[in-house]
Amino acid sequence: MSEIPFKNVAHSESLSLTSDDWDNNRRDAVESPEQRLKSAILKFGEVDAVEELPGLVKQIHAESTVLLPSSISEAVTEQPYKIPFYVALLRSLYDPSDVEGPPGAPPLARQILEDFWKGFQAYLDKLSWRDTRLCIHFFAHLTIAGIISADSMFGLLQSFTAVLDEFGVSHGRAKQAALCAAEGLMIAGQVLKQTSSSKVTDIMTAIQTYNDTTMTSRWIVLPLVHLHSTESNFNNVDELLDSLLLALKALDDSDFTETNNTYPQSYASFPALDSAEHPQFDLPSVLVPPEVIELDGLTNDDGEDVQVQKQEWPEYYIRLFDDEISPSPKTPLGYATRSTIVDVVDIFEVNRKECARLLLELPKWTSPGVFKPRPGAPAAEDPTPGPNWQLESTIIEVILGSLLVLPESSHKSLYYFGLITELCKLSPPTVGPAVGKSIRKLYTNLAEGLDVDVARRFAEWFAVHMSNFGFQWVWKEWIPDLSLDPQHPRRTYMRRAIEFEIRLAYHERIHKTLPPEMQDPASLTISEQPPGPNFEYDEADHVHHDAAQSVLNLLRGRAKPDDVIAELETLKSSLESSDTEHVDSVVRSIVVQSLLHIGARSFSHLLNAIERYLPLLRHIASAGVSSTGGSGNAEAKTDVLTAAATFWRQNGQLVGIVFDKLMQYQIVDPTDVITWTFANGGAVSDRNQHTSKYMSMYEWDLVKGALDKANGRVMIARRKVTALRKEDDETRARANARVGETMEVDADGKADELPASENPQLTAALKAFATLTREQKAALSCTLEGFVGALTNPDQRVQVQQVVSAAEWENRETWNSEQWSAWETWGWYRNFCRMYSPYLRNYSTTLYTISLSRFEGSSDPVEQLLHKTWNIAMGVE
Incomplete structure (x- = not known):
């Protein structure tokens, strides 16, 4: 049989196919019953929930034998805006009158709810808080629907x-x-208060009492x-929590x-269930599992535990619009x-594009009148009264509020950046103006204490x-x-924003986007x-040009590095003469x-140059012993850092990169970088607009990089010690078990244990x-000492005292550069204390004695103020 290519299935009678052709042209995948049902549940309500409901109920009854217990719980925890519709679905399953089945058969809804409870218990055991809270939303709506008993719901919230x-x-x-209890009460409160008003009051009082204990710590994260x-x-x-309690109290x-x-x-709209025919479901009692704190038995040189737990702080969200434009979270509807x-x-x-689409479709899942109709939408004959907030302004305000939470946001900053970009791409005419208004509001707040x-x-x-929209x-x-x-702050913001833009494009392009007033060098806005790079010895008339x-x-x-080192000795002799x-x-x-000049062409050139001449760098920085206790000479390391900062003094980002590589290859220590930064304040900041030893964003980036390097090394070392200790314990246990089988048991019934032997790897890891x-x-x-020194420096004391008055x-518009620089230094001191409080608390007594006592x-x-900031960060106040 002759074979011809399979080109047109519409004319299959003219084609001759072998069995191999059928194997190679596989049929479209057919969904299994499980997949089909799960897909129907997840897509429920996408078009019209009311019309889809009867059909989905029949499908569930028809395929109840393949119902996946996780389908409903997954739908609830991944699509929280659909929770009321899934409650309606479950309520419909309690009334199978239009579905054929054995008379008197128990409702399938009860089985589904029992399976859902098992999923909730799994979320709770793992302390998956968001999933747990959304499941409580589901239970609260079921309580309103009469499916779950009020007493058991009270027990869950309590x-x-x-x-x-x-x-x-x-x-x-x-x-x-508190969020789990309060939001569950907000949803089911009408039924719960009718059952027991005192229990409702007890829940609210418990949350308020705890919230009162957090008042002191709030100032540091405002x-x-x-x-x-x-x-x-x-x-x-x-x-x-303040907003939550105000909304709850209003309800x-x-x-x-x-x-x-x-x-x-x-x-x-569903009729009430007959309690005799359909008894209410009682939620089992639960106990919230304790926090898992892994103790590895490691201590620092003070004998203190060094296990670091992330410090949680009260969450403040900045508002950008009036209550008429975006919801106030202090109101019930605004909070919800x-x-x-x-x-x-x-x-x-995990999917910012899908997130942007769902956010713009949010009015589909809210009550009518919550948001204004979208432009071009047909006007309603009978408009529903409501706040009629602007959807896009609300979304942008919430996203930026989450991005700007202190001390750090829940997700990487780039996620929020990308999400706003996707929103702008989906609806430029409506999202663009909201973004512009947000930028202007934040810019205004710069001088208000941002x-x-x-x-x-x-x-x-x-x-x-x-950068995503042409730098316009x-x-x-x-x-x-x-x-x-x-x-x-507004002037420094302009310079920093423009510098960040240049990093994402190039100088000439950004320069052209600015008005002539800002292009003028006298404006100190852009260079x-x-x-x-700035190779100091490049000019022929420099005294050391020939040597360089x-x-x-x-x-x-x-x-070879040795040849260069030998040449340096000759060079030193000629300079001395x-x-x-x-x-x-x-x-x-x-x-x-010279080394940085070789590596200035690209990042790969820089790394290659540093790695090739590591012996040379170690040689020039290793004479004597460092005053910080590490290897090397303090003066030599200072010279190395100063030379790097001088070479890249027009590019603060490259200074940070070079410093990071010098620390990575242990040419300098993190302490060397921190000491140099405080001693050379203003050397790499704001186009050298100030020379006093204050702290700006550029210096802070260097200090933060050094602190993160030191903390990261300890974390890696801790993990290594923990792994080696666990491996050593398992080895000893196996050895003791083997020996115990042949050793005689003493009078107390205990076998002699093997003597502890030295583990060279563990010993070395502990020393490191x-x-x-x-x-x-x-x-x-x-x-800490650097900040204390900068803020108590006698030469700067007047300015520092003024900014805390x-x-x-009230007269800040007349402040000079020294005063604004002092104000910014205070800000970075607060940021240091709150961001690194988990590490600082391990050494709080020693550090306090050295710097603040x-x-x-x-x-x-x-x-x-120095004391107060420190005490709040350490949990003393």
């Missing part, structure tokens, strides 16, 4: 309020437990801060009659709407967003601010030249700058861990 009374409960655990006051009553910031005051306007109840958006953003972190780390994230997002922004709106002091060229030629020729001062420093500067722990402690201590804050009992406002 099991979570019991967490709030645990001794030493962490804020993160207490916050999640996105807007006044240094002279610890008050947190800003109009445009909302704390999560309670109305006896929860507003619940049906707060949470859609698509099952409300915002919570739904946050859950969608969290759940769909936290320095929030301002940094704002600048990063602005730059990334501009109406810079002319900000031209009047060029008259402000160069260190004013005239691209942020390129000789070293540079050796490096270009890929000479020419009466050059600080010969060693000059030689180190020439070597480092002890060394790295000391390095970590030194880095933290050096940073209420009277001076000398100010104890002081009446000086600066020293008092």
